[in-house]
Structures are given as C-alpha cells and as structure tokens.
Amino acid sequence: MPIWVYALGSVFIVSLTSLAGAITLSLGPKRLQKLLFLLVAFAVGAMLGGALLHLIPESYERLGGGPRTGLLVLAGVMAFFVLEKFLHWQHQHGAPEAIEGATGHSHDHGHSHGDPLATMSIVGTVAHHLIDGAVVAAAYGVSIEAGLVTTLAVMAHEVPQQIGMFGILVYAGLKPRRALLYNFLAGLATIPGALLVLLMAGETSGDALYTWLLPVTAGSFLYVAGSDLIPELNRRHSYPATKAVGQLAMMLLGIGLMAVLLLLGHG
Template sequence: MSPSVAALLSVLGISLVSLAGVFTLSLGRARLERVIFLLVSFAVGAMLGGALLHLIPESYDALGEGPQTGLLVLAGVVAFFVLEKFLHWRHQHGAPEALDGATGHVHHGHSHGLDRPPQGEAAPFALVNLVGSVAHNVIDGAIVAAAYLVSIQTGVVTTLAVMLHEIPQEIGNFGVLVYGGYPPRKALLYNFVAGLGGLVGAGLVLALGGSVEGLADWLLPITAGAFLYIAGSDLIPELNRRHSYPATKAVGQLVMMLLGIAVMALPLLWG
C-alpha cells in the first residue's frame, strides 16, 4: 500500500471517531465522566510517547544534530498556542455542559456558565465550537499525512496518537453541539462533516509533498510540539482540575497514562 493511500485511509478512520458521541447517549453522566477521564489519561501517554519516542528522534535523524529540530518543536508549541487563542478551541473533556449534552440530559435554564439558546435554536458558542473543530481536523489530517510521507511506521504511530486524543475530544464536541441546541442526530452529522476536514488537510500535504523538498521532515518536529502542547496545556491540567481525587482516580490516571506510553513504545520493538 502506498503512503498516500495509507494516509487517506488513516485520516478517514480518524474522521469516523466523530461518530463516537452517539454511544454516549445511553450512558449516565457519572459513567461517561469516568470513561472520558480514562480516555484522556490514555491519550496523554500516547501523545507524549509519540512525540518523545518517535517524532523527535526521527526529526533529529532527518534534520541533523543542530538546533533546528528543537526550534521547530518550539515553533509547534507556539503555533498551537496561537491557534488555540485565535480559534477559541475548547477541549470539553469534562465540562458539565459537554457531559450533559453527550448523555442527552440537557436542562433548559441551567447553563453551567454558558448561555443556552431558547429551545429549537442553536447557540453561537456551538457554531464557534464547530468551526474550531473543522480547523482542528484539517490540521490533524495534515499532521498524519506528513508522518506517512516519512515512513509507514511513523504514520501509524501518529495516527494512533491523534485518534486516541480525538475520542474524548469528539465526545466533547458532540456534547457541546447538543447542549448548544442542535438535535442529537443533526449534531452527530455536523460533527462527522467537521471530521472530514482531516481529508482536506491530508490532501493538501500529499499534493505538496512531492513538490516541496523536505516538507514532511519539517512537519515532524512541529507535530511533536503540537502533541506536547496539547498534552501539557489542555489534557493534563484537565485531569488535575477535575479528576485528581480520591487517590484511586490518581492511580487510574497513572496506569492509563503509562499504558498509552507503552502502546507508543511497542513499534520500537519492530522498528
């Protein structure tokens, strides 16, 4: 299988994760919160492992031992900080309004800090969340495609890291759309369409990859910086803020985080 076909299939698989929200409608709020906190912990380990065990070492192999790789990793961190500020991305992994929406238990008149619209209308924050999700998925698709241009193994590792992060993210996005006034079926459709933005990002990178020398090599450390930023700025603080106590939850976090790192370490055995 060619890297281009593998990249497009992987991005399509990631896009299908946007349908995960439908399964939350049968869960109670307490059960969903437990599931999400475990998924977020696992995603933290996967993103840190992907960045530190694969992307950064491979960047040094491709770009040499100078400061270039470190500067590009920092550029990735700064770029995602700016993007998050500009797009107002909200990582709704444990927010009450996202949990209420994802389980279908939306109570009008109780806003949890967000202004809900009248019944039958959609709130502006839901549209902003949808636009941010499209941009997010375009970037994810570009990241995955660039990784496949380096090697199949790098592409698979990057796909796993992105996909594991996307599961709780897409559940949160679905919950925000429902909480913002969209019917569950329409929210699911819009979330899936937003997820297809990844194919746009992948297509752009694959089209440019052959004409821009070293494009994939430059994107690898930037991707590593993005993973480090998302894990350190969005996911770990979310876990510390909502799920650190009692001690059993902290232990559960650690176990799932180590499991995520272990999953990313496995490809090293056959690399």
C-alpha cells in the same frame, strides 16, 4: 502511491472518531465522565510517547544535531498556542456541563448559548481536523512507522475530544442526531488536510516538507497533552486516589503502546 493510500486511509479512520459522541447516547453522565477521563489519560500517554519516543528522535536523525529540531518543536508548540487562542478551543475540552448536555440533562441551558457556541465549536473542529490530516500525511511521508504512531496518537486524543464536542453541540441546543451528523461532517476535514500536504509534497521537495513538519507535529502533541489534557486530569474530578491510579495506569498504557511500536519498528 503507497503513501497516498496509507495517509488517506488513516485520516478517514481518524475522521470516524467524530462518531464517538454516540457513546453518550447509551451511557449515563457518571459512567461517561469516568470513561472520558480514562480516555484523556490514555491520550496523554500516547501523545507524549509518540512525540518523545518516535517523532523527536526521528527528527534528530533526519535533521542532524544542532538547534533546528528543537526550534521546530517549539514552533509547533507556539503555533498551537496561537491557534487555540484564536479558535477558543477551551469550549471543547471536557466541560462537565457539556457531558450532562450530551446525556440529556441540560437542555434548558442550550437555548441560552444558542448558535454562536455551536458555530464556533464546529469551525474550531474543522480547523483541528484539517491540521490532523496534514500531520498524519506528513508523518507517513517520513516512514510507515511514523505515520502509524501519529495516527494512533491523534485518534487517542480525538476520541475524548469528540465526546466533549458532541456534548457541546447538544448543550448549544442541537438535537443529538443532528449534532452527531455535524460532528462527522466536520471530522471529514482530515481528508482535504491530508490531500493538501500530499499535493504540496508532490510539487516541491516532498522529503524536505515531511521532515520539517515532523518536529512541528511533535510540538503540537506536547502542547495538547501538556496544556489541554493534563490540566483536565488535575481538575476536581481527579482527587480520589483510585481515580489518580487509574489515570496513571492509562497514561502508562498509552506510553507502553508507543514503546511497543518502537520495538516493532526496529525489530
């Protein structure tokens, strides 16, 4: 029962990150853009640190030596590559025009994109949150430490993505309050995602299911950080040295957080 409490409580907290779009209602586009890229940098550090300091070493401990862990990590990378292609997640990652739309400067573009963009974005977000809920529940099945690390890494990634998602919905023509509501409802998909894994584990060998999903989760973190987030940091917005230093500091902060959790877990 404790696993259920920890997992469902954590995924509900993760779902609340869908309300991060409300930040855009009080910030101007320039300030928001600066904040967004710092959050992306922190997410890169948290996801890389979570995968390389926690999930992959834990996977080797549980699966032993040999290629199995590496193959499962690669399976996670490939699975997210295919999923991203299928759902066209590229619409959700920090487009400057989406940020402008979220702050009320691009309403004239919304009608040209219309419902298809909003629908695709919502479908992609629901699928994304289902997977988030599943990987968080699977991590808690391994250990409390792994679950906490996974939850924090997922949240770090979700905050900037949800700001971008909110911008996409407004850019597509939705009013800000309706966009925030739809984003929150899509975020609640973390709960059935977690329940699915918990129920499957209850009917089969739960420990084996959790163990095999752990390196797949690590692979997904490596893919998202390397394929989606780091390229965002290397776009034209990141050329000034001061911004690069700030992003590096935030990446190190994310890695440092995961290192501290590692020390506390072994303390």
